[in-house]
Amino acid sequence: MSKIIECQNLSYSYNSGEIETPVLSMLNLAVEQAESIAIIGQSGCGKSTLLNLLGGISQPTIGKILINNTDLSQINETKITQLRSQYLGFVYQFHHLLKDFSALDNVAMPLLIRGENTQTATEKASKLLAEIGLQDRLNHRPAELSGGQRQRVAIARALINNPSCLLADEPTGNLDAKSAKETLDLMMELNQQQKSALVLVTHDMSIAKKMDRFLTMENGILV
Secondary structure: OOEEEEEEEEEEEEEEOOEEEEEEEEEEEEEEOOOEEEEEOOOOOOHHHHHHHHOOOOOOOEEEEEEOOEEHHHOOHHHHHHHHHHHEEEEEOOOOOOOOOOHHHHHHHHHHHHOOOHHHHHHHHHHHHHHOOOOOOOOOOHHHOOHHHHHHHHHHHHHOOOOOEEEEEOOOOOOOHHHHHHHHHHHHHHHHHHOOEEEEEOOOHHHHOOOOEEEEEEOOEEO
């Protein structure tokens, strides 16, 4: 199987004045095509930091991150953005939908940014929203949707470009139990249908056990 994301000897620290605080230390991870991985650990242990590094949003202090075998340290920010758009999708605890746009517009947006024409983008977004049971909510704005529906729209937006890997940071953390289960089931179903990898950060062991494997963040490394 091919590696979608790989990090090698990854370390990350942040500075506050003259004080350097290590977060990750010589961490190694490979994400294979179509596999699902959960990363668990206590709040503040560096799980979200790792996800941002894997997605090329933050840069490591030491080490390499490769997306589809491309070393991010060897390319400029424009190329990193292109790689991110082509290979990765992101889902967060809070949906981050554009409040003045409909569900359909929110999902179509990544396609429009990529340069697809409006009709094609709208048709693809409409089809995907129908597949996840929101065909009667296409023209609703985020404020007119339930929490679970908003998160479904966010997932559809993340997957509209058929990414090789979906990075999800506590995607069910802001939902009630029923909506959380439906959201997780949806991500796993789409993960299998699209053959995309799934890397999910969570503190919930019951969620972690549903993945192909789960790793625990301890002292800046994965065990």
